[in-house]
Amino acid sequence: MWPDRRLIDLFKTEFPIVLAPIAGAMDAKLAIAAAKGGALGSLPCAMLSAEKAREQVNIIRQHVSAPINMNFFSHKPRELSAEAEARWKQRLASYYAEYGLDPATPIAAANRAPFDAAFCEVVEELRPEVVSFHFGLPEPKLLQRVKATGAVVMSSATIVKEAIWLEENGADVVIAQGAEAGGHRGMFLTENVAEQPGTFALVPQVVDAVKVPVIAAGGIADGRGIAAAFALGASGVQIGSAYLRCPESTVSPAARLALARAGDDTTVITNVVTGRPARGVPNRVMREIGPISPDAPAFPHAATPLGPLKAAAEKQGKVDFTNLFAGQAIALGREVPAAELTRDLAKSALARLKALSG
Known part of the structure; x- marks a missing residue:
């Protein structure tokens, strides 16, 4: 029933929904819950040691038989x-x-370390189905080792030029991160925040520029946003802010209250x-x-x-x-279990897509 099944076939998930790797606000528990709901569960590893990342992946494997996305930063450290x-x-x-x-x-x-040989060894050992990067891609030799495990590789682009670069340098999937998205901008070929396009402007231009599947990210927190992303040519969506208030996140009570009070003009x-x-x-x-x-x-x-x-x-x-x-759609988040939220998102999106095609 999805108009584009490339991500579902590639990831082997029930829905073309990716739980965003929300470093500092989640651990294995949220990834497990989202995966049980049919999404691709992600584990943010940039703030973890290699040993802790290994431990978290093993916890996920023990609780759910589903693909895992291990996410890393690939920035160049500055003194x-x-x-x-x-x-x-x-x-x-x-x-x-x-x-x-x-x-x-x-x-x-x-502790926000870039992907290195130690992390690469963990990937080779654990063989996650998907490995994603933020701030570009790691050096070619490390990337070759990751791809040799059979993992699907994806990374974020904030402008069309970055999307083209990612495809040319080995990414199997491009995440088009609009300016609405919460967390770090995935910028790596530009430093000009003022020129960052929004999701609705970015996604169709990235879709036109690359041949690999494109995931829309930024400002998507309900079925309407998912349906809109598919209408723009995306093969799937990555959602983070909508999951922040789920009971499985590690967000503190005080932070939950601040997020609950946030509006469209807050971030x-x-x-x-x-x-x-x-x-x-x-x-x-x-x-x-x-x-x-x-x-x-x-x-x-x-x-x-x-x-x-x-x-x-x-x-x-x-x-x-x-x-x-958090992203600009934070006010659309709900305090419901992540698995339930995932199924609701998919159900609502499919209903919208059916109505649009009918």
Whole structure:
């Protein structure tokens, strides 16, 4: 009944729906629930060690017989200069004083590592059915090893040029990430956030530019959005924000409340949280320092000194420094189990598509 079955046949899932890998807001539990509902369950691995990623995949395998998508970052690490570090710490000094924290105390570096040989060995060992990347693709030798496992490879494009590059460099599927999408922008051939197209403008142009299946992402949180994506030529959708309030997510009670109160005009693009452009519901530090600040050091170094502040504030039930990444359709999210949500999304989308074709 789906007008394009390429992703269903490629992934071997019931529905052409991908649970977005929402780093910091989910673990194996949400991936399992979404997979039970018929979606492709994703595991965000960029903030995990190789050992933790292996553990999480094994948990998923124990609970569901379904394909798994392991997601990784493929950015090029940038060094943090002493000058940039000092400037950022000075910018945060008043918050440290407010919470009684010593800025001189050593802090563990933010763990957002790019895909490397150690992660590649985990992929070769676990053989996930799908491996996805953000910020481009890993170096060719590593990518060849991933593809040799038989995994379907996909990555995000925020402009047509990135989509063409991904296809030419080995991606089997392109995720067209519109400006509405929550979380980090997948930009890797551009740094101009102001020129990022929305989903409705981006998807049909990417579909016209590449031959591989295209997944629409950004602003899609119900059956209407899914039907619209297919009308634009997409073979499937990737959905994240709609799942944030599901009981299986790891979102804290305070953060859930902030997300529940968010509206269509709430989210903004910020570089304050990690040093790289990302969309989310503003927290205190985003409002007072950003949302875009020239003082924020390069990704992921901006996140390191925010760690102690986040922990201190959360002990008081506050989300002043907590990552609240979400897309513009966050208000369409519901507090229902992920499997039920997935089935409802598919059912509603099919009804819409039937009505459009009838």
